[in-house]
Amino acid sequence: MSAEDLSLSRAMNEGLRKAMEHDPRVLVMGEDVGRLGGVFRVTDGLQKDFGESRVIDTPLAESGIVGTAIGLALRGYRPVCEIQFDGFVFPAFNQITTQLAKMRLRSLGMLELPVVVRIPFGGGIGAAEHHGESPEAYFTHTGGLRVVACSNPSDAYTMIQQAISCPDPVILFEPKRRYWDRARVELDTSGAVPLGRAVVARPGRDVTLLAYGPTVRTCLEAAQADGNRSIEVVDLRSLSPLDEETVLASVRKTGRCVVVHEAPVFSGYGAELAARITERCFYDLQAPVLRVGGFSTPYPPSRLERHYLPDLDRVLDAVDQTMAW
Amino acid sequence: MTIDAARGTPRGTVAEPPPELVQLLTPDGRRVEHPDYDAVFTAQEVRSLYRDLVIVRRLDEEALALARQGELAVWPSLRGQEAAQVGSARALLPGDMAFPSYREHGVAWCRGVDPVRELGSFRGINHAGWDPREHNLHLPTIVIGSQVLHATGYAMGVQRDGAEDAVIAYFGDGATSEGDVNEAFAWAAVQNAPIVFFCQNNQWAISEPTERQSRVPLHRRADGFGFPGVRVDGNDVLACLAVTARALDDARSGLGPTLVEAFTYRMGAHTTTDDPGRYRPRAEAEAWLLKDPVDRVKTHLLSSGAADEAFLAEVEAEAARIGTDMRTRCRELPDPDLDELWDNVYAAEHPLVEDERARFAAYLASFEDVPR
Ligand SMILES: Cc1ncc(C[n+]2csc(CCOP(=O)(O)OP(=O)(O)O)c2C)c(N)n1
Numbered sequence: 001m002s003a004e005d006l007s008l009s010r011a012m013n014e015g016l017r018k019a020m021e022h023d024p025r026v027l028v029m030g031e032d033v034g035r036l037g038g039v040f041r042v043t044d045g046l047q048k049d050f051g052e053s054r055v056i057d058t059p060l061a062e063s064g065i066v067g068t069a070i071g072l073a074l075r076g077y078r079p080v081c082e083i084q085f086d087g088f089v090f091p092a093f094n095q096i097t098t099q100l101a102k103m104r105l106r107s108l109g110m111l112e113l114p115v116v117v118r119i120p121f122g123g124g125i126g127a128a129e130h131h132g133e134s135p136e137a138y139f140t141h142t143g144g145l146r147v148v149a150c151s152n153p154s155d156a157y158t159m160i161q162q163a164i165s166c167p168d169p170v171i172l173f174e175p176k177r178r179y180w181d182r183a184r185v186e187l188d189t190s191g192a193v194p195l196g197r198a199v200v201a202r203p204g205r206d207v208t209l210l211a212y213g214p215t216v217r218t219c220l221e222a223a224q225a226d227g228n229r230s231i232e233v234v235d236l237r238s239l240s241p242l243d244e245e246t247v248l249a250s251v252r253k254t255g256r257c258v259v260v261h262e263a264p265v266f267s268g269y270g271a272e273l274a275a276r277i278t279e280r281c282f283y284d285l286q287a288p289v290l291r292v293g294g295f296s297t298p299y300p301p302s303r304l305e306r307h308y309l310p311d312l313d314r315v316l317d318a319v320d321q322t323m324a325w
Numbered sequence: 326m327t328i329d330a331a332r333g334t335p336r337g338t339v340a341e342p343p344p345e346l347v348q349l350l351t352p353d354g355r356r357v358e359h360p361d362y363d364a365v366f367t368a369q370e371v372r373s374l375y376r377d378l379v380i381v382r383r384l385d386e387e388a389l390a391l392a393r394q395g396e397l398a399v400w401p402s403l404r405g406q407e408a409a410q411v412g413s414a415r416a417l418l419p420g421d422m423a424f425p426s427y428r429e430h431g432v433a434w435c436r437g438v439d440p441v442r443e444l445g446s447f448r449g450i451n452h453a454g455w456d457p458r459e460h461n462l463h464l465p466t467i468v469i470g471s472q473v474l475h476a477t478g479y480a481m482g483v484q485r486d487g488a489e490d491a492v493i494a495y496f497g498d499g500a501t502s503e504g505d506v507n508e509a510f511a512w513a514a515v516q517n518a519p520i521v522f523f524c525q526n527n528q529w530a531i532s533e534p535t536e537r538q539s540r541v542p543l544h545r546r547a548d549g550f551g552f553p554g555v556r557v558d559g560n561d562v563l564a565c566l567a568v569t570a571r572a573l574d575d576a577r578s579g580l581g582p583t584l585v586e587a588f589t590y591r592m593g594a595h596t597t598t599d600d601p602g603r604y605r606p607r608a609e610a611e612a613w614l615l616k617d618p619v620d621r622v623k624t625h626l627l628s629s630g631a632a633d634e635a636f637l638a639e640v641e642a643e644a645a646r647i648g649t650d651m652r653t654r655c656r657e658l659p660d661p662d663l664d665e666l667w668d669n670v671y672a673a674e675h676p677l678v679e680d681e682r683a684r685f686a687a688y689l690a691s692f693e694d695v696p697r
């Protein structure tokens with residue numbers, strides 16, 4: 001097998017295709033995933049190649065998408081649900097949090113629900129209301145779910161396959177403004193990083209930036225743009241479980257940490273990171289863990305989103321602050 | 326494994342019965358009778374409906390052009406659905422309340438909302454931004470189906486007030502699959518709420534045809550909930566007006582909800598970011614062109630002598646003026662102030678919100694001396 005130059009959307013598509021070829025029990029279901037190939041073209045061509053029984057254009061009902069996926073999983077299938085946009089997962093929230101997350105425990109481990117729920121998330125595409133949200137903390141707050149986020153084409157390709165083969169339900173967040181980012185993708189996944197692990201996306205000495213999904217690229221660009229400090233960027237990849245080993249090793253090394261996500265800072269995933277890092281390596285820290293993210297407001301109309309979303313300047317401003325502490 | 330054979334023909338599938346379509350004006354502009362709706366329209370009324378149809382279409386064309394020029398981020402065109410929207414909205418009394426989705430530009434026009442106000446959310450400067458009480462048109466709802474429950478609750482309030490008003494909820498064919506819409510049907514039925522559920526079946530929910538949502542004609546969904554459902558020719562403004570007026574009257578007089586299925590067609594793309602070439606045959610849209618909601622009224626006006634060419638030209642000119650005015654004022658719409666990010670999140674000052682506002686202002690101020 002070789003490597004190919006793919007967009008994130010295409011890489012996800014190839015990963016799905018490979019999983020479907022590998023296991024006939026993998027199903028794809030969601031609104032507009034068949035004929036249209038999904039509004040982000042992630043499922044492009046799959047219905048043509050695998051048929052309508054395996055790639056289902058569902059009724060417009062998110063609770064139904066996840067609820068029936070649970071039933072299909074109980075019957076031995078491995079459904080991959082597409083939620084069209086982040087803001088539309090909430091009709092399915094009940095099924096995800098009260099049913100999907102709990103079935104293993106309720107059955108004393110006798111049942112498993114290998115359901116993947118794919119959610120394009122985050123802002124920055126100039127879209128209308130409900131199309132720019134970052135709802136990950138609602139899900140990381142729920143035991144029983146694995147929550148992961150890819151940031152680049154390679155991870156999209158491998159993580160979707162790993163998520164599908166995972167025996168637990170996986171919520172996979174996909175950075176929608178990065179769907180058209182391109183990179184070389186190694187098609188042989190045998191050496192891939194396991195699903196629950198973070199990676200150091202860029203090594204550095206002075207400060208650790210923790211990011212996932214769309215803000216990984218923001219952080220890499222900030223680190224690149226900063227000529228004065230040596231900035232390490234950790235791509236968390238998995239939010240639940242959190243790869244503490246990689247995160248703590250980085251923070252112990254640099255002594256300074258800034259978390260960057262698009263979701264509101266207050267009660268956001270960064271709060272968990274800050275608390276955990278402080279608990280685990282208090283004496284290694286030169287400064288408190290800082291957080292850069294969205295505001296405690298509804299996601300703004302698109303002409304204000306540039307202020308809401310963390311950008312290079314806001315990331316580097318936080319780096320300045322932590323360095324000056 | 327036999328999974329590819331899994332999709333058979335389910336029992337109970339109903340081959341589409343000859344639709345009980347209420348029609349008062351045929352596609353070729355002939356006025357026909359319907360036993361249940363012996364409505365009379367004066368020439369003046371038909372002319373005025375025509376005027377709204379033409380203006381609404383023109384505003385839609387202008388908005389599409391604005392979207393193509395980047396003045397709007399996105400636009401969901403109502404083309405093809407003018408009669409469904411104008412007919413139903415013109416049936417409303419001033420005190421009635423309407424709950425739209427995102428495509429009801431024609432309803433907004435008929436309710437008297439300044440067309441430019443409607444553009445704000447599509448331009449990305451606000452999330453709607455009008456007082457629904459001003460024109461009794463609620464804010465458009467994007468999360469499919471949510472507003473149908475709000476409308477039902479509002480109708481329950483009207484009922485408890487002992488008021489004479491009625492409520493109308495707009496939604497699409499796709500929306501009929503959402504739990505919220507079905508819950509609204511259940512609620513309205515048992516509460517006998519004064520509401521009209523107005524479903525514009527434009528045959529498509531983005532790329533999914535109505536068969537992906539239902540095995541029975543949508544208006545028959547009402548049967549199971551215990552209230553009447555009626556299918557009206559959604560491209561016939563007279564029928565839409567008559568059917569909606571009757572349903573509103575029934576609601577007002579305590580007869581409870583009605584589901585109106587306006588059988589129509591989305592002539593354009595779902596929105597300006599969609600490409601229907603990927604999923605539907607061009608011939609389908611071409612066939613619907615013959616049922617155009619505006620043309621049939623024009624033909625009728627001319628053939629019945631209710632209007633002449635001079636009137637038609639006058640309406641076109643007026644529509645063009647209103648369209649140009651909207652276009653000009655759209656371009657002048659100011660970008661929102663940064664403060665609008667934090668304004669109106671809560672009723673009163675909120676410490677967290679004010680803290681964020683102050684910190685961000687300080688952050689921006691820190692750039693002031695830095696040459697950039
Ligand atoms: C809860 C929810 N799920 C998905 C979407 C994405 N979406 C926007 S419009 C649409 C199709 C709606 O079809 P229909 O109800 O027929 O209305 P139409 O657009 O045809 O007017 C979908 C799936 C949404 N807005 N809300």
Ligand SMILES: [Mg+2]
Pocket residue numbers: 497498499525526527528529530531
């Ligand atoms: Mg529709």
